[in-house]
Amino acid sequence: MKKLGFIVLLIIIMIPSVFATAEREAASGYEVAMITDIGDIDDKSFNQGTWEGVEKFAMDNDLTHKYYKPTEKTTDAYVAAIDLAIQGGAKIIVTPGFLFEPAIFRAQDLYPDTSFILIDGFPQDGTYTEFRIESNVYSIFYAEQESGFLAGYAAVKDGYTKLGFMGGMAVPAVVRFGYGFVQGAEYAAQEMGIDAVILKYTYTGNFDATPENQALAASWFGGGTEVIFAAGGKVGNSVMAAAEANNGKVIGVDVDQSAESTSVISSAMKQLGISVYLGLEEYYAGNFKGGVSEVLDVTVDAVGLPMGNSKFNSFSQADYDEIFNMLVNDTAGVKSGIIGDGGMGGPDSAEALPVEIVSVTVVQ
Amino acid sequence: MSSIFFLIQQTMFFSIPLLVVALGGMFSERSGIVNIALEGIMIMGAFASIFVINGLQDFIQGQGLLLIAILVALASGMVFSLLHAYASVNMRANQVISGTALNMFAPAFATFIARTVQGVKEIGFTNTFRIESVPMLGKIPLLGPMFFQNTYITTFIGIIILVAAWFTLFKTRFGLRLRSCGENPQAADSVGINVSKIRYAGVLISGALAGLGGLIFVVPTSTSFNATVSGYGFLALAVLIFGQWNPKRIFLSAFFFGLMKTISATYSGIPFLQDLSISKDIYKMIPYIATLIVLAISSRNSQAPKAVGVPYDKGTR
Structure with missing residues (x-):
């Protein structure tokens, strides 16, 4: 009886994961990656808006994409998540939120071959004393x-x-x-x-x-x-x-x-999805706005x-x-x-x- | 006057879930099982019942749907607490660790299932349960606006549960047995009481009530359920200890907590509180300072059940 119950439980646990792996096996690496900020991918707000842009672009252009959730809300965990994304084959990583500022500050030197889109932030050293943006980072602010x-x-x-x-x-x-x-x-x-x-x-x-x-x-x-x-x-x-x-x-x-x-x-509103989409489009068209920080406002319909x-x-x-x-x-x-x-x-x-x-x- | 009515109405939204969950905790602890899984059980109860509301709201609305949700919350809380009962009674596991495991499991489970089924973690619902004014009773001067306007049927269910809990605990044979298992299970066993059964019953009742508490917590507070009850399960534990494991005192402390929290949250919208020209910081501190003072006065004679947290071992008889 105990064994039977255990087997039933195992099956219940495994059914959804079987579907999940079936989806994932489609590709070996993930070119376009996003790291989530506080909150989840489906927060009907910041993360979700960003992800929709990533997803739409990837779907339209038939690219592999994936999001990563940091284990905790620290710069180290953010950098670790970025590292994980790069191990997973990411060429461009989208990071929403000003909490990513110090993480990108470090990552832009650690991974010069990878490009980053930083939303709502400008790379800084964590104490707001040193601000520096390298040519592989595009920073977006909204008005x-x-x-x-x-x-x-x-x-x-x-x-x-x-x-x-x-x-x-x-x-x-x-x-x-x-x-x-x-x-x-x-x-x-x-x-x-x-x-x-x-x-x-x-x-x-x-x-x-x-x-x-x-x-x-x-x-x-x-x-x-x-x-x-x-x-x-x-x-x-x-x-x-x-x-x-x-x-x-x-x-x-x-x-x-x-x-x-x-x-x-x-x-x-702020049009997170649209601007992420545009940023990715520019990257793949070969004119990535690396080293640029800009404020998106009414003139580009971003708010x-x-x-x-x-x-x-x-x-x-x-x-x-x-x-x-x-x-x-x-x-x-x-x-x-x-x-x-x-x-x-x-x-x-x-x-x-x-x-x-x-x-x-x-x-x- | 309307501010006072408003304060009392809002206090209910804080107090009733605390009351119901703390009463649940009382049944478990009075039987000898520590139940810090209240938070997790609340999440499970809220998750299951809001899920049902979400699925059925196109077909039925209003109090009928809420009653169905209440039954679902009771049942799901009870089923979930079975895990705790099995670990603590049959396996004689450390009850704190078992409870912690449930607390960690519940939000993850709710998130996972919600995403698997509907794609997103958040489960939305339309609130069709609010009672603008209870027929007849709402028109009573003074008492009407205080207790019978802008309310939910769950408020009255909470009060009924309070009375029933008091009656069960002190006026029935089952209540006596339950209390004896929490005080001295060896003695209870020696006169033929099945300690395991009674403890199972205690934990299951606490599961049912905590599950219901989760539903009562979410409905007036939000327009969606997001796999969290913001630590109110732990606050209910505090209310339980503050209330000395006694229904009447739990009632008083739940309302005390509720009122203090309401005042600190709403002073900015209530004219007479603003006119008192008390610093804003004081209002923010009220719940904590008041708790400290009351605890300092009342904690001299703590009445925790003596055998709470100790797995029952027949060999120690």
Whole structure:
């Protein structure tokens, strides 16, 4: 009886792995590799967006591809994962997240024959004293502040005057989303001549769906906040849960999150997949932007709102196109006037942003 | 006034899962088996039940679906805890290690199965279970908005479980036997009680309740299940110890934890708390400081079951 149970258990365990190996045996090496950051490949956010770009390019061009998950969140583990990917035949490795900065700093010298696409980061030695980029690294930043700006602008234009911002951890990309949101709301308020816009602003310190995050969002909605911009991975799911129970609205982040909840009115996106795709395309066409670090913004359509899936009351596609074109052409210095984050010469706290109509309350 | 109602409603979302899971832990520990696998069992219960909700929500919604999910959560938690019972009772394994193994296994299992079946780890669900206002009861002044508006049927199930747990433990023959196996299994065995059976029962009840706790935890908190319950299983263990393995005290400590956590999470949205002009840091510290103080006062007479954690060996009779 015991033996039989054991055999049944073994079979149950082995069935899925048989399928898995069948898939893997198709190729001997993996040319295009990605190393995941905190969170999983299917996080419906950062990693997934990047992976979709890798996958699409590899499928279109019939290349072998694979992702690797570091054993832990340390530079050593990241370098080990990079090494593993290279052992596995990787020619180009995509690494999403600023946590990879020190790992790429080391890897660019260790593996000069391999190319790297580093998203949201610039190679540095781990202490922010030495910055250096070699010809085998292409570093991509996004102008998250412009995406946040569009979200804040659209929200105020759509008639909301009590806003909230709930970021995850205060990492540079999240801060840029938040600062842009505040300034976008200010810009719309000035344009419309509104007297006052109230904006509650916080970083939850995590990227998880927890009762704490849900309770915080619920208390804001209960206290009159109409729409919360949730820029923190799974924090957004807690905000959506709170919004559904309190008739609130949510603006999602990174990717189009309209499918996750009916409370999502729009999402401040950055087109991870598209830019990874373009980066890979350039590599295989022989004009890899090695040694280059660039910020992708509205001018290359790298950030923006998914208007097709947005649920605004009055803010229309035409309104969106107008502000978007103003940003693209930098009309009246709108785009260049947006303050990114503390590291880019901006203030350390959102309360110190130069806004007049929007009153920002930072909640710690 | 509405802020107070809001505080109480939110406190329920924190307290009820803690209460149910801690009561589960109580049944196990009162029978003599340490159960630190509560976290893992919560994950399994939530995983199985949310999976069922995800599969069935196109066909049925609302309370009917939630009741099905509750049954699934109870059953899956119970099945999963069988592993712990087998290791601790039959194999006389170290109960802490067995529990740790389950805690490590559960999220990995949930992730693996979810990916194998649906491609992604995250299991989404649509929340159709919230009760805006309970018919009749919701209209009672004061009590209505506090307990019968913006609530879930699981809140009341939690309270029923509390009463049932108290009754079972102190007013039934089974309860007496359960307690005796946790205090002195040798003596219990000598009067003809089957210690293995009772301990199995204790662990299975704890598994069922922890599984249910996992479901209750996830439903109001998120719009998807992501193979984690954010350490609430361990917090429930703290509530159990804080509550001195006694249903009434567990109830009080679950609500104490819940209220403190709610205050620290929501003070920024509640006008009268903001008007008190207390530093933000104080609010953040409240749950921890209050716990320290209460523990310092109450921990002098710890009432842990005497035989908890010791595998029963007939030879020691």
